[in-house]
Amino acid sequence: MKISFKGRTTGFTLIELIVVIAILGALAGIGTPFIISQMNAADVTACRSNLTQLAMVGEKYSRDMAHSHLLPTSGMDDDEDTDYNESDGWWLSIAPEMDGTVLPQGKNGKMKVPSLFHCPGHQPEVDGDTFAADVKTVSYVSWTDGSEDSENPNSCIRTTAKQNLDTLPWLSDGNPVKGQSVTDLKSFTKQVMPAIGRHQNTLCVLYASGMVKAYEVDPETVQAEQLFKRIAPAIAKKAEKAAEEGDSDDEEDEEE
Secondary structure: OOOOOOOOOOOOOHHHHHHHHHHHHHHHHHHHHHHHHHHHHHHHHHHHHHHHHHHHHHHHHHHOHHHOOEEOOOOOOOOOOOOOOOOOOOHHHHHHHOOOOEOOOOOOOOEEEEHHHOOOOOOOOOOOOEEEEOOOOOOEEEEOOOOOOOOOOOOOEEOOOOOOHHHOEEEEEOOOEOOEOEOOHHHHHHHOHHHOOOOOOEEEEEEOOOOEEEEEOOOOOOOHHHHHHHHOHHHHHHHHHHHHHHHHHHHHHHHO
């Protein structure tokens, strides 16, 4: 009698394949949040490093006799002796202090700046050590209390004025607006709030003293006004006072 044995064919059965796919899916589900978390944490670290380096450049800028004790801001008065308009963006004033910066040819040109002006969590991404800076590519916005010129609310921060530099933001995560610094709740909501989800719901802020702080924010419960007051109490108080005075003037005009 001839006996034959049928050996098992190579490969996976359908059930085995489904099990393998399920296991891989489970592992991916477990590992992906961890990987994303680590990437976001790395972005926060890089962002804080950028701001720390910018603080040192800002200190160098403020030691120059041409702008002693000042920190540049978007909307500051233009220096007519240069080929670019400093009032357009804070980086146009500070970048020339750094190696690797390529100045624009004419006022309509873009300045090529070191990559530390761009946060790795900000889109569009930047490749290389330098990039063309404008309101779409620069990752940080300037804040100001307007202490350098009472007639210009966007004027430079004067570090010798009577204010607490540890609570006065100079730069932070945000989307710049040409010729505009963060001076009140409206500009804060427009420029800073969109950047909250940039890296792990953490907002990085550089203060005029050189201190860098990272604020963890819950995007589902955060309120712009509360966050604004938390980050910049002095600027918020000044903005509220200005708004109250404006309302009072309007009432007087109506009575007349």
